Amino acid sequence: MDDALQQLTALVARLPGLGPRSARRVVLHLMKNRETVLQPLLAALKRVDASLVDCSVCGNLDTADPCRICTDPKRDPALLCVVADVADLWALERGRLFAGRFHVLGGSLSALDGVGPDDLSVDALKARVADGVTEVVLAMNATLEGQTTAHFVAEALAGAGARVTQLAHGVPVGGELDYLDEGTLAQALRLRRPV
Amino acid sequence: MDDALQQLTALVARLPGLGPRSARRVVLHLMKNRETVLQPLLAALKRVDASLVDCSVCGNLDTADPCRICTDPKRDPALLCVVADVADLWALERGRLFAGRFHVLGGSLSALDGVGPDDLSVDALKARVADGVTEVVLAMNATLEGQTTAHFVAEALAGAGARVTQLAHGVPVGGELDYLDEGTLAQALRLRRPV
Numbered sequence: 587m588d589d590a591l592q593q594l595t596a597l598v599a600r601l602p603g604l605g606p607r608s609a610r611r612v613v614l615h616l617m618k619n620r621e622t623v624l625q626p627l628l629a630a631l632k633r634v635d636a637s638l639v640d641c642s643v644c645g646n647l648d649t650a651d652p653c654r655i656c657t658d659p660k661r662d663p664a665l666l667c668v669v670a671d672v673a674d675l676w677a678l679e680r681g682r683l684f685a686g687r688f689h690v691l692g693g694s695l696s697a698l699d700g701v702g703p704d705d706l707s708v709d710a711l712k713a714r715v716a717d718g719v720t721e722v723v724l725a726m727n728a729t730l731e732g733q734t735t736a737h738f739v740a741e742a743l744a745g746a747g748a749r750v751t752q753l754a755h756g757v758p759v760g761g762e763l764d765y766l767d768e769g770t771l772a773q774a775l776r777l778r779r780p781v
Numbered sequence: 782m783d784d785a786l787q788q789l790t791a792l793v794a795r796l797p798g799l800g801p802r803s804a805r806r807v808v809l810h811l812m813k814n815r816e817t818v819l820q821p822l823l824a825a826l827k828r829v830d831a832s833l834v835d836c837s838v839c840g841n842l843d844t845a846d847p848c849r850i851c852t853d854p855k856r857d858p859a860l861l862c863v864v865a866d867v868a869d870l871w872a873l874e875r876g877r878l879f880a881g882r883f884h885v886l887g888g889s890l891s892a893l894d895g896v897g898p899d900d901l902s903v904d905a906l907k908a909r910v911a912d913g914v915t916e917v918v919l920a921m922n923a924t925l926e927g928q929t930t931a932h933f934v935a936e937a938l939a940g941a942g943a944r945v946t947q948l949a950h951g952v953p954v955g956g957e958l959d960y961l962d963e964g965t966l967a968q969a970l971r972l973r974r975p976v
Contacts, residue, residue, distance in 0.1 A: 590828045590832055593825050594825040602807060623792070638812060
């Protein structure tokens with residue numbers, strides 16, 4: 587394989603979810619479809635690299651700073667949803683599920699990945715909460731790291747004057763009991779509600 | 782999600798082996814690592830797009846035309862290995878397994894994918910074989926499409942004066958009989974050799 591191709595394949599192979607084999611397939615696909623795939627991808631990467639910035643208020647990725655969510659007058663500034671990652675913000679925004687604003691922590695606490703309290707934007711969050719926020723919704727993954735992070739943020743916000751809530755646990759919509767893990771079933775049972 | 786990001790995600794999601802979810806992960810990884818991942822990837826894509834050409838002799842991808850395999854004086858010009866795709870050529874070249882030259886057909890016959898005899902570079906192959914080739918090794922996948930293609934090429938080369946051979950079938954090195962399919966076992970048994 588040519589040097590330039592080898593270098594490109596090595597870079598693609600290091601992307602999350604890809605490996606040497608799938609990288610070769612991707613590179614070959616790019617080479618076979620230059621006008622229809624490679625060149626549009628090049629243009630899109632260039633555009634994103636040139637135009638996207640981190641929002642200095644919430645940490646979202648956008649072409650504007652502050653981002654369009656932070657400056658949207660229709661969103662309730664007293665309601666703040668804390669997420670670990672921009673991907674989680676995207677997940678909530680796909681369904682337009684939240685009428686307030688967001689705060690991206692920049693990760694989850696994880697000794698394994700070397701992410702400590704100082705790596706998360708908790709001070710910025712505290713400053714925002716002190717500025718008239720009445721409710722903070724912690725929207726973390728229901729994993730060990732996510733829940734550790736949620737507890738840590740909740741503690742950091744104690745006494746800040748805002749109500750701190752978190753996403754409900756339970757049976758996912760469409761979920762079949764037979765296929766659910768015991769942890770989810772235990773939570774769903776413990777948090778049972780009147781019909 | 783921003784327009785530019787959405788467009789990039791859609792392009793990444795259409796690459797082989799990726800989907801909307803993994804594309805979002807890749808794009809987020811690119812955005813989080815601009816200097817170390819996004820920009821090197823951009824540069825590598827640009828370089829490949831600007832410098833790589835299809836070899837007009839064998840169909841390999843290289844910065845030179847004819848490619849470095851076709852012009853390598855250490856390779857036997859009388860020995861030709863026919864592969865469906867550049868990826869197969871790469872697989873054989875990774876182990877430097879073949880001392881002759883290659884011919885890339887450009888695909889496998891497949892009614893499902895709409896690949897017919899006219900889509901394969903068989904005429905160019907015939908012309909090369911007529912020019913002093915003594916053995917043609919058919920290195921096709923051991924799939925229905927691969928074997929159909931091998932039969933088709935073998936027929937097209939009948940009377941061309943070269944010996945036509947194909948890769949051996951059998952138990953792969955390290956393979957455990959208990960995990961092999963019946964087809965492989967049947968072939969391995971049928972083609973058994975004296976110890």
